[in-house]
Amino acid sequence: MISAYFNGKFVEPNESVIPIDERGHQFGDGVYEVIRIYEGKPFMIDEHLERLYQSADAIKLRIDPNRDAFKNSVLEMIERSGLTNLDLYVQVTRGMAPRNHLFPECPVSVSMTAKPFRSIPFGDKGASVLLHPDERWANCYIKSLNLLPNILAKQAAYEEGYLEAILVRDGKVTEGTSSTVYIVKDSSIITTPLSKHILSGITRMAVKNLAEHLSIPFVEKQFTPDEMIQADEVFITSTTLEITPIICVDNNQINDGTPGSVTKALKEQFKQII
Template sequence: MAEIAFYENKFVDINEKVVPIQERGHQFGDGIYEVVRVYNGQPFLLEEHLERFQKSADAIELVLPFPKEKITAIIDEGITRSEMKEADVYFQLTRGIAPRQHNYPECPAVFSMTVRKARPISNREKGISVITLEDERWLNCYIKSLNLLPNIIAKQKALKNGHGEAILVREGIVTEGSSSNVFAVKDGKLYTHPATKRILHGITRAKVMQLAKELRIPLVEKEFTTDFLKNADEAFITSTSAEVMPIHTIDDTVLPVDRPISSMLVEEFVKLYHHHAMK
C-alpha cells in the first residue's frame, strides 16, 4: 500500500516538489476542494461530491480542466494504485500558474489529488465535547474554498482546550462546525441550519437528512440559537471524515447520555456505506 498523488496531468511521488511558487492556490488560496471517503476500495457518494465540486467551481468562475468522467477515472486509478481499502481522497482545483496579480489570469486551472490512509473513527459511542466560538468566516460558506484560515484557528482552539470540534455561532445563531455540520434533537424532532450561503451544504448532512426522512423522524431545517443547542435532548455533527458523531458536552453543558435518534442514524449511515462497499 502507498499514498498516491496526482498533479496537473500526471501521477507523481507524493513527496515530489511539484507546486510552482506562482501557483494561485499557493499565493491566494484561489481554488476549491473536496474530500471523499473510500470504504473497501469504493469511493462513497462520489457523484454528490463531484456535483458540489462543479458548483463551487462555477461560484468562483473556475473552469474544470477535465470532465467529471475524467476526474472519476483519475480518482479510481489513484485508489487502485494505492491498494488501500480504507482511504481519504482529497482533490482540489486552483486557478493555475501565473505571475502574482489579484485579477484572474488567463491560464488553465490546475487539478491535483492525493489518496491517503483514512484515520479511524474513535469515541463514537461516547461522543465528543465541543466549544462554541464566534463565526468569523466570509458569507459564502457554501463554496468549499481553499480559504480555511478561520476554520483552522477555530479547530485549533477547540483541540487546545480539550474539545473535538468548534461549533460556530453568528449573531447568536449556530451555523456549523469548523469542519462539520451540526444537528440537534428536541422533543423527537431533528433540527439543522437550512442550506443557505452561511453553511457548507454537506454531503453527509444531506444523506443523514434523507435517512431521517426514511425513518420518519420529523426534520426541521431552521436556524437555532446556542441556548437551543445546549438544551437539546441530543446533538451530533456530520462530515465525510467524522461520519455521524454524537456530542456529549457543549462548553460546560452536558447533554443526556440516552440518544436514541442519534444512535439510529449512526446505525443506518454505517449500514449505508457498508452496503455500498459490498457492490
Template sequence: MSVYPIVLSQSKFIHRDSVKFPMQERALQFGDGIYEVIRIYNGDYYLLNEHIERLFRSAEAIKIQINLTKEALEEFLTLLLERNNIQEDGKLYLQISRGSAPRDHLFPTDVEPNFYAYIQNLPRNLEALKNGISTITHRDERWENCYIKSLNLLPNVLAKQEAKEQGRDEAILHRDGIVTECTAANVYLVKNNKIYTHPTTNRILNGCVRMRIEEFTKKLSLPFIEEAFTIEDIIDADEIFLSSSTAEITPITCVDEHKINNGQPGPITIKLQQAYEIDANIHQNSQQFA
C-alpha cells in the same frame, strides 16, 4: 512581468527554480481554489457522485473552468484507487486552483487550472462514534459564501485550534448566537424527536453526508427541520451531533461546560449512525452502536 532570478527562501538566497514550493500558485497566494474530501470504505468511494457534483458547483461559483467532464474525473479517481491497490478505509483529497501565474488580483488569461488528488489511509474513529466528542462554541468569523468549498479556511483553522487548546475536539460556530455549523462539519440539534439544522444558505456548506442524513430521516419517519437554532437552545437539547465525510455521524456529548444527554449519545443519533453504516455498506463493527 517576471520574477528576478535570486529569491529569499527559508533564510537562504537561492535561484527561483530551486524553491521547493510553487511561488506563483494562486492557491498559495490567494486561496484561489476549491477542494473536496471523499471517504473511502473497504477500497470504494462513498458518495462519489455527490462530491463531484459539489466540486463543479464550487468551481462555477468562483469561475474556474474544470478541464474535465464529471464522467472523466470519476474515471480518473477510480483509476487512482486501482493504481494504489486501495483495499482499506481511507480518504481522497482533491484540489483545483485557478493555476500558476504572476501575482495579480485579476484572473490570469491562458492559464490552465492546477489539479491534483491523493489518497491517505483513514481508519474510522470508533471511539468518537461510540462515546461522542466535546466542543466549544465560537464566533463564526468566516466569509459570507460558505456554500463554496474553497481553500479559504483560516477562520476554521483558528477556531479548531482554539478548541484543541481548551482540550476539546471541535468548535460549534455561531453568528450573533445563531448556530451555523462546525469548523469542518454540519451540526444538528435534536429536541422532542425532531432534528433541527441550519437551512441550506450561503452561510453553511451543504455537506454530502448532510444531504444523505435528510434521506435517512424520511425512511425513519423523523422530522428533519431546516431551521436555525441558538446557543441558548443547546442547553435544553435532547441530543446534538455533527456530520462530515471523515467524522461520519458523531455524537456531541458536551458543549462548553454543559453535558448533553448526561454525556451519552442519544437514541436518534444512534439510529442515524446505523442507517449510515448500512448505506455506506460498512460490514465491520456493524453492531457497535446497538
C-alpha cells in the same frame, strides 16, 4: 502504492511538484473536496463532484467540462493508491501564473492525495465541543481553500480539550469548522437551513435520507446556542467524522451525557449503507 497526483502525473507525496507561482499557494485561489472510500468504493462520489463543480463555478474557475473524464481520473487515483479504505482529497486551483490578483489565462491545476482512514475519536461514546464566534467570510457555501478562520477556531477548541468548534453568527448556530451540526428535540432532527453562510454537507444529504427512512422528522431551521445546550441530543456529521454524537457543549452536559436514541439509530443505519 501511489498516493498523490498533480496535473496528469501520478507522483510520490513528498515529490516537489507545486511551483511558487501556483495560485493555490499564493492566494488560496481554488476549491477542494474530500471523498471517503469504503472497501474500494467511493461514498457518494457523484454528490461530492457535483459540489466541487458548483464551488468552482461560484469562483469562476473552469474545471474540465468532461465530467466523466474528471471522474475517471479520480477513480484511477483511488485504484493506484493501493488502499481499500481511504480519504481522497481533490483540489483544483486557478493554475500557475505570475502573481497578480486578476485572473490569468492559464490551465487550472488539479491535485489529489490519498490518505488512509483516520480514526474517528469518540465515535460511539460522544465528544465535547466549544462554542466560537463565526468569523468567516459571507460565502461559506463555497468549499474554498481559504480556511484560516476555520483553522483558528478548530485550534482554539483543541487547546481547550474539545473535538470541534461550533460556530455562532448573529446569535444562531451555523455549523462546525468542518462539520454540520444538528440537535434533536422532541424526536425531531433540527439543523440550520442551507444558505450562503454554511456548506451543503454531503453526509447531511445522507442523514436527511436516513431520517426519512426511519420516519424521523427532519426540520431545517435556525437554533441558538442555548437551544443546543437544552436539546435532547446533539450530533455532528462530516465525511471524516461520519455521525458523531456530542455529549457536552461548552462544559454543559447534553441531557444525561450519553449518545441519544435518535443519534444511535442514525449511526446504525449509516453503517449499513456504507
